[in-house]
Amino acid sequence: MSTLKINNLSCQRGYNLLFENLSFELNSGEVLKISGPNGSGKTSLIKILAGLNSFETGSIKYDDTKINSEKYNLDFLYLGHLVALSPELSCLENLKYTAHLGNNNINHDFSDALTQVGLEKFENELVGKLSAGQRKRIALSLLFITQSKVWLLDEPFSALDSKAIKIIETRIEDHCSTGGLCILTTHQECNIKNIKEISL
Amino acid sequence: MSRDLKMAFRNPSSFLNPLMFFVISISLFPIAISPEAQTLSSMAPGIIWVITMLSVLLSLNSLFHYDYDNGVLEQMVISHHSLPLILLAKTLAHWTLSGLPIIILSPFLGMALFINSEGIYILVLTLIIATPCLSLIGSIGASLVVGIKNSGMLLSLLILPLYIPILIFATSAVSQSQSNLPIDGQLYFLGFILILSLLITPFLSAISLKISLE
Numbered sequence: 485m486s487t488l489k490i491n492n493l494s495c496q497r498g499y500n501l502l503f504e505n506l507s508f509e510l511n512s513g514e515v516l517k518i519s520g521p522n523g524s525g526k527t528s529l530i531k532i533l534a535g536l537n538s539f540e541t542g543s544i545k546y547d548d549t550k551i552n553s554e555k556y557n558l559d560f561l562y563l564g565h566l567v568a569l570s571p572e573l574s575c576l577e578n579l580k581y582t583a584h585l586g587n588n589n590i591n592h593d594f595s596d597a598l599t600q601v602g603l604e605k606f607e608n609e610l611v612g613k614l615s616a617g618q619r620k621r622i623a624l625s626l627l628f629i630t631q632s633k634v635w636l637l638d639e640p641f642s643a644l645d646s647k648a649i650k651i652i653e654t655r656i657e658d659h660c661s662t663g664g665l666c667i668l669t670t671h672q673e674c675n676i677k678n679i680k681e682i683s684l
Numbered sequence: 685m686s687r688d689l690k691m692a693f694r695n696p697s698s699f700l701n702p703l704m705f706f707v708i709s710i711s712l713f714p715i716a717i718s719p720e721a722q723t724l725s726s727m728a729p730g731i732i733w734v735i736t737m738l739s740v741l742l743s744l745n746s747l748f749h750y751d752y753d754n755g756v757l758e759q760m761v762i763s764h765h766s767l768p769l770i771l772l773a774k775t776l777a778h779w780t781l782s783g784l785p786i787i788i789l790s791p792f793l794g795m796a797l798f799i800n801s802e803g804i805y806i807l808v809l810t811l812i813i814a815t816p817c818l819s820l821i822g823s824i825g826a827s828l829v830v831g832i833k834n835s836g837m838l839l840s841l842l843i844l845p846l847y848i849p850i851l852i853f854a855t856s857a858v859s860q861s862q863s864n865l866p867i868d869g870q871l872y873f874l875g876f877i878l879i880l881s882l883l884i885t886p887f888l889s890a891i892s893l894k895i896s897l898e
Contacts, residue, residue: 534758534762535762536758536761536762536897536898537898538898558764562758562759562762564755564758565755566753566754566755566758567754567755568754568755568756568758568759569754569755569756570687570691570750570751570754570756571754572690572691572694572695573687573690573691573694577687577690581687582756582759585756585759585760585763585765585770586759586762586763586764610694
């Protein structure tokens with residue numbers, strides 16, 4: 485049973501206070517959707533949880549260890565709104581590189597991951613030749629090979645068609661049913677079971 | 685490192701443009717100044733080294749820029765692998781694509797500018813020791829300006845002053861070797877800068893990059 489505890493978190497960018505005294509707790513098996521208008525700090529919050537951005541006050545603890553501890557680093561997967569793919573590399577090359585860069589904790593069935601998101605025919609295609617939706621699918625195919633417990637997904641459904649959104653929603657539900665936890669930001673409606681929501 | 689090399693060879697203009705700049709600029713000097721051997725040979729070390737620096741500077745902007753734009757840099761920063769080691773690998777790939785071709789071409793361009801055989805040997809030696817320093821020191825500047833658009837001028841202003849000691853000692857070594865004067869001091873100094881750069885620049889680049897991504 486893993487728990488992510490956020491306590492009295494405040495974040496300021498320049499002179500703008502994005503949010504303050506934000507507290508929530510997420511346990512294994514739970515999904516949290518962060519919603520709010522543009523510029524309310526959704527991406528900043530996800531980046532703080534990923535250890536990319538700093539915060540002003542408060543604390544973040546994962547199973548009573550601090551953020552950026554070795555346990556936390558090995559246990560989380562972050563997918564930003566940028567797809568983290570190089571246009572000069574093929575789908576398979578990109579997926580292998582990002583997977584190895586992000587976490588040791590992966591299975592190595594990259595072809596199966598691409599099949600899951602419907603891109604099995606594009607393994608050796610250069611990413612630069614693919615559409616925005618296809619690129620997003622490649623980025624999200626990481627969800628099928630990672631064994632990280634904490635998923636931090638920034639706008640995972642942008643540029644995806646309804647079929648791909650369904651595939652990703654099902655994958656998130658499967659992940660949580662096996663003890664994982666997921667935090668995501670989106671402006672779209674989610675059809676994920678038992679999803680919690682906070683608004684910034 | 686192999687990823688960066690693979691990407692560069694699939695998009696060769698990224699490293700061929702600075703190399704073309706190097707070759708064309710040096711080729712123009714005999715036409716613009718004088719084709720006389722004595723004039724050119726005395727100016728050649730300075731010409732080759734200044735153009736080398738500008739050529740490396742031209743390619744520095746792309747060191748982190750593309751990875752920043754597509755989000756790969758964020759994944760590198762949060763990776764459980766050591767960020768300084770990742771950046772060192774990227775910088776070595778940059779040197780392989782910018783410094784190494786210059787080292788290979790420099791004897792031919794040196795001969796075209798009438799540097800004698802001893803001078804060419806020392807020119808190549810100084811380039812082998814000091815071009816990695818240009819990439820390593822440049823990586824600090826590239827990581828500081830990575831989030832700023834059209835940052836070429838800012839990068840030059842940040843990095844060129846740090847290149848000056850390398851320029852002074854490298855050109856002095858080549859010039860003195862042409863007159864058969866001792867050059868041990870200059871080579872030791874360049875070697876010292878190389879070791880220092882290898883030891884500290886990956887860590888400074890990692891800190892700068894984290895600040896830039898905030």
